Amino acid sequence: MAGVLDAVNQRTQLVGANRLELLLFRVNGRQVYGINVFKVKEVLQCPKLTVLPGSNPVVRGVAHIRSGTIPIMDMGLATGNAGLSDLNNAFVIITEYNGKTQGFLVGGVERIINMNWEEIHPPPRGTGKEHYLTAVTQVDKQMVEIIDVEKILAEVSPINEEISAGLISEEVHQRAKAHRVLIVDDSKIARKQITRCLENLGVEVVSMNDGRQAWEHLYEIAERGERLQDVYMMMVSDIEMPEMDGYTLTTRIRADSRMAGFHVVLHSSLSGVFNKAMVEKVGADDFIAKFDPDVLAGQVAMRVQSC
Incomplete structure (x- = not known):
């Protein structure tokens, strides 16, 4: 695990190499998921979470990390599946999307793989309108599902989509x-x-x-x-x-x-x-x-x- 954590810290500094590096992880069960390493700031064992009353059920709590308070979302619940029960052995993937930092609670983190974009494909037809995938690929003969994090964030914490009044003449x-x-x-x-x-x-x-x-x-x-x-x-x-x-x-x-x-x-x-x-x-x-x-x-x- 230490090797994975070190690799995340190093590779998040790489941008513009025209390739995809995926951090592979599991939530519950055998299915492997992927998230772009360029979006990952840090991976750590699940810290102590403080529950916020009235928050979205997907948000399991907040954690105080590096002098900041970060919402921690359960990746299982966020994708319409069962939530994680064993937080003591869980991990948090700290990400940055659209200028905001948040953590995703996962069951286990595996390794980083380097792939060409040509090896990444749209989700299969018939996946359904409400799926949480942007793409799929295959690693070691196993399907890897790449999560649509923007969909999760839009559902958990909707952003303003309206143009400000008076901005456009x-x-x-x-x-x-x-x-x-x-x-x-x-x-x-x-x-x-x-x-x-x-x-x-x-x-x-x-x-x-x-x-x-x-x-x-x-x-x-x-x-x-x-x-x-x-x-x-x-x-x-x-x-x-x-x-x-x-x-x-x-x-x-x-x-x-x-x-x-x-x-x-x-x-x-x-x-x-x-x-x-x-x-x-x-x-x-x-x-x-x-x-x-x-x-x-x-x-x-x-x-x-x-x-």
Whole structure:
């Protein structure tokens, strides 16, 4: 276990290597789950938890860690399964998503694996609308399920999805109606949040589930002889996605001369450890952290005004 903990501390400093490193863990039973190491700040034995009356049942309590108070969520309960009963032998994975720190209570932590995004695939069809997966992969002939943490967080602690009153002028709102934006994100809840925000701004939204799907779509447009700018005002893409990540998607767009000038914004919950140099290296026009409706709407509004 010490080796796993040391590896987490070292590898969370790595960003922009265009690969996926998964921390494998179990909740209850034999099923193995994965979480991106870039989102992990620390792994530790379950500390003493202080129960907060009136909190969401998924939150088992708060823990005082490194001079801070962090909510600890039961990964079993969060994904619609049985909660953990043996806290003395449980572990907590401390993560950072969208600029906020929280811990996830799990039954056991195994190891870190290094994989290519091509080895990560969308959840199988028939999984159901309410599943908590963004992707699956196979390790040592065993299925590994990658958790949609953004869905969990949205259910446990809903965030404001409304654009602040007065932020968008009526002129921009009217001009936005003439434009279409492509959004790319593997998280169903993230796609809904982004779509709702941009539709309230006034633009038409087309959404794709991963980078490969988006690339094939854009490539087909270019093959027809159309300019991407004539079809979409811009693209807002997540970075971590199965099949093809946002870095690779952006690199391919920039390498195709037919797509020159297409406006690309990368949008990620990797806010805490994000390496802006990598965004510049792949040629994205900008980066914004998830999910602040005012920031996202402001970014798209500026693009509307410049078109």
